[in-house]
Amino acid sequence: MSQALPATTASISLDELLKRQDQYFQTGVTRGYDFRLSQLKTLMATIRQHEKAILEALGRDLRKHETEAYLAEVGITYAEISDSIKHLKKWMKPRKVASPLALWPAKSRIVPEPLGRTLIISPWNYPFQLAIAPLIGAIAAGNVAVIKPSEMAPHTAALLEQMINQAFAPEYVHVKNGGVEFSQQLLECRWDHIFFTGSTAIGKVVAAAAAKNLTPCTLELGGKSPCIVTRNAHLEVTARRIVFGKFLNAGQTCVAPDYILVEDTIHDALIEALRREITLRFGSNPLGNEQLPRIINERHFQRLMRLIEPGKVNFGGRADAGQLLIEPTLLTGVQMHDPVMKEEIFGPILPIIPVKDLSQAKKFILGFEKPLAFYLFSDSQQEQTDVINSVSFGGGCINDTLMHLANPNLPFGGVGASGAGAYHGEHSFDAFSHKKSVVMNSSFFDLPVRYFPWIKSKDKVLRLLLK
Known part of the structure; x- marks a missing residue:
């Protein structure tokens, strides 16, 4: 048997946690490449350190054989982190796009930026993998996160709380456990993104709660496949x-x-x-x-x-x-x-x-x-x-x-009643990012055709440029 983990830090109230995460995100520290890379490596090291305990928890919750648990939960998580570490710099890089002649001499770019404070609600059937996989995307995209594991897999949920909360500061990434009432309390809060994996019925509850704050959601649901x-x-x-x-x-x-x-x-x-x-x-x-x-x-x-x-x-x-x-x-x-x-x-x-x-x-x-x-x-x-x-x-x-x-x-995700949004690899990065559109113009040249007053010569030029 693996050694028991030491006790986690003192519990922090939900209100205080959200306040601290907002403040921490606004400092901008999570946006840098070096920071994101180091946190992904910390996550990898944390999982490797506690791998045996993870496999044991999965065995206690679902009687998963150690090999099956590694295949479907731990190993696939290692691969996902490795892929993010390898490609993170490329994903973060602003992407140049063409600009129409009417915008000359401006240049256009798509700049990915983190959404902010995110909530990850994970299910019981793959209680480790389906909590960590979205977290990889949240970290890679530069967000802060709160994770709510399923109370129906209590051993894995308790282990996630211990290992994640010891590895990361609460203002950055924090796991909080609780039952249905706590889930409802979380959904009443304002988030910048909610990532939910579970049944279609509960997905509708999550979407309805998120709509009150116009919070975007990734919903990984199910159905009869x-x-x-x-x-x-x-x-x-x-x-x-x-x-x-x-x-x-x-x-x-x-x-x-x-x-x-x-x-x-x-x-x-x-x-x-x-x-x-x-x-x-x-x-x-x-x-x-x-x-x-x-x-x-x-x-x-x-x-x-x-x-x-x-x-x-x-x-x-x-x-x-x-x-x-x-x-x-x-x-x-x-x-x-x-x-x-x-x-x-x-x-x-x-x-x-x-x-x-x-x-x-x-x-x-x-x-x-x-x-x-x-x-x-x-x-x-x-x-x-x-x-x-x-x-x-x-x-x-x-x-x-x-x-x-x-x-x-x-990309992994559903369509219609089976879900909205997708993740894995770069698609996880995209799920937790906003693609910001930026036009970068020059102040040394200015096309007069776009300004008042409107005259016939301008009309002809505009029709040539915008046809």
């Missing part, structure tokens, strides 16, 4: 990658495949491939596998159990209420009106629905809100092009699942 499998798919690889994406973290992943639409001619073959793959990865008794993550709490466990209709269980379906475990479960015979199709599942339950062809699958998807993620398994380039050009979704993969999150050069 579909997975289409056509007859042109390689079934063995398809099953392997679907099982990975669906049952990682016991399905408690916002971009997990929520349901499968499979061409009816390969329906049975896909199910057999999925059954073999689940058995290969989790054994014949998944509930006895120590690497099977748990459901976060009793309420979510009972919600998921209500979605498992015994008559529609094709594979799996067993549970251990004492340990909050549900084995990977395949459902067949599912109808559009079934409870499992009425909400985002967010658990290890996978409905499989046969369709006639790709066209019918696309019509089925249109019955739902725009999803956060979309997955197509097909080796047909025509089918790949078809869905990319005709289906609206936040992001996704062809012949894979989840892996679009692993590329920091790709």
Whole structure:
């Protein structure tokens, strides 16, 4: 076991914290390249120092195996910080843009500037990664930040409070823990930006609260992310990658495949491939596998159990209420009106629905809100092009699942009900920046055509310049 962290500094009231952060930001110290770079390095060193404690906390909250926790939470965070350190100077540099002839001899630039005091509200399913990843963007962009972790992952939340508050001054970056009432208190405050990751229902509450102060938001939400499998798919690889994406973290992943639409001619073959793959990865008794993550709490466990209709269980379906475990479960015979199709599942339950062809699958998807993620398994380039050009979704993969999150050069975010705004890599920097437009003119030359009085000769010149 890792050594316990020393006690954090004395708690600071919310009012005092916000006052100090405003004052600190206004000094301008967070804007410099050297400062931002040093803080990113401090964040990296802090995570490395407490890596073992982080993995242990994730194990206690969600029973994540150390390797899974490193893959999906800690390792991806290291990569994100490294990418920001490598490219920060380039991201901060003002970008020259062309100026029209009418502005000659002026030059134009886009200058990124920090937004100011930011609030990051993170969820319980990836309680470390989804708290730190937005913070990387906030630091890189030159902001100050308050982080509110999810109280539903208490061990990780407590660790975040200790390690971050010891590494950074409260006027710069500070973690404050609390429950629903504290979240409401935070949302009543004025912020320069709110970054929220969570459910669509709570996202609406955040957006409504932010609107009272005209506060811009990045909303990373969810929804029912579909997975289409056509007859042109390689079934063995398809099953392997679907099982990975669906049952990682016991399905408690916002971009997990929520349901499968499979061409009816390969329906049975896909199910057999999925059954073999689940058995290969989790054994014949998944509930006895120590690497099977748990459901976060009793309420979510009972919600998921209500979605498992015994008559529609094709594979799996067993549970251990004492340990909050549900084995990977395949459902067949599912109808559009079934409870499992009425909400985002967010658990290890996978409905499989046969369709006639790709066209019918696309019509089925249109019955739902725009999803956060979309997955197509097909080796047909025509089918790949078809869905990319005709289906609206936040992001996704062809012949894979989840892996679009692993590329920091790709923006990650939703569309419509699945979210607003995007982040990762430079897109995180952009999410926490304002792109300021600047025209830099010369005082040694002045075009008289733009000034009063208006005469015919000026009219002709303006029409030439502005056509």
